[in-house]
Amino acid sequence: MTAPMFYVSPEQQIKDRADFARAGIARGRSVVVARYRDGVLFLAENRSQSLRKVAEIYDRIGFAAVGRYSEFENLRIAGIRHADIRGYAYDRRDVGGRMLANAYAQVLGTIFSTVTEKPYEVELVVAEVGLDPAGDQLFRLSFDGSITDERDFSVMGGSAEAIAAALRETYATDLALPRALAQVAAAFGAAHGEPLGVEAAEAAVLDRTRHQARKFRRLAAAEVAAALEPPPAPKRRSRSRSRGGVGETAV
């Protein structure tokens, strides 16, 4: 017996698919990608030590995702392959974030508009660290392949709105890493009503000051813990001698 066929208008079809994808993404825990003084910071709420939401794609390019793990893992691997092949065929400097973001947009857009396929329930950020802060780039990619160029930070996942609201209040892009990490973690805390624990934090940076060609680095639990714990009472004399400069005192 075959099911009866009903007419569904294209508008309704697109809306249904978008609602389906949004619902899937909203179930996921959030990820923040934010510019800081020396590059780009990734902070994800993730209790797994092995199923990562943040990853290295290439020398200067990082990747963060929320949604269905198997789907964004496929996209991550495809991105690494795309970047590695291009860097091998041309030169390592010829691999850029915009190129990769465009490739992802094509893939996501095609899947979203193919009626026989389920739309991907994912959102991605492709981040590239520049030689100087002006060269940093954040591209946000949605489940339907739409692409936006974000300025200072990008928040994805279930509590994206609340975290973004908290960050807009406090965040400045000229912070040093520990302060930037603490600020982003505080935004998670403000959105959830409880502080983000170290065991639930997956953190990484694209650090332009790194000597190696590969600028991506995962932060060890100890480094995250040091940044997240409440700062000791400031001493007047040490503050004037602090090497942090403008970034340290801006907020």
Added chain:
Amino acid sequence: MTADLNFKGPRLVPFDLLAERTSSFCDVVARTQPQLLPAARGPASSADLAPTATTIVALTTADGVVMAGDRRATMGSLIAQRDIQKVFAADEFSAVGIAGSAGLAIEVVKLFRVELEHYEKIEGAPLTLDGKANRLAVLIRGNLGLALQGFVVIPLFAGWDAECGRGRIFSYDATGGCYEETGFHSVGSGSVFARGALKKLYRPDFTVSKGVQAAVQALFDAADDDSATGGPDLARQIYPVVVTVTQAGVARVGEADLAKVTNLVVASRQRRPDGPEAKLA
């Protein structure tokens, strides 16, 4: 008598074929029309077609491993390049040096580096040192066809093995055979002399800096007796490329440190040109 291959006019039996005293067809063709034989196709000598990179040495020390290579590339009897780099960091905990056909060798290194990084990024963890050594063997085996035509690439691979906490060295043959070496090893045209030198100089309890010194001494001996290996070029300040791998990762020995070591070696050779004296018994 020489074989005249271009018979002019209709002759039923070329006379020079009557002169052959062999029952082997191959021998006859080889003598009369060698261009018909498969072996005669392709370049007679690949040495004249592409530059060749020469000597690489590697030795383990108490806390890591040292790899060094001279800077010369040759094309037949000509020097093709004076400052070629033949020793590279393969990833953060291993190094690879290449002797043989320079263009192919550098391409193999480039491919090998991407191979290691690609695996590490996709799997989220680096390969084991044995895994890296095996991947390099596969790449070299893939070059077998070209090796048979004379474009041989012979690598030397060394790295820090985090599992057993020591430096290890792997050598290869043109068919992709991979062999672990103990202590020290050398590849390339000057390798015989470099290995001879290391036999006398090597101590397993070397520090990394002593290891660097021994490697430079061994390369000096290779250059002393092999024309394709370049000695230290003091006039142009071109020194060997030396890479160390320890628990802290891979590092290229800085130009200033290398100049110091090289000058020390050259000064000692002015006193005793054949190098440090070994005990007889």
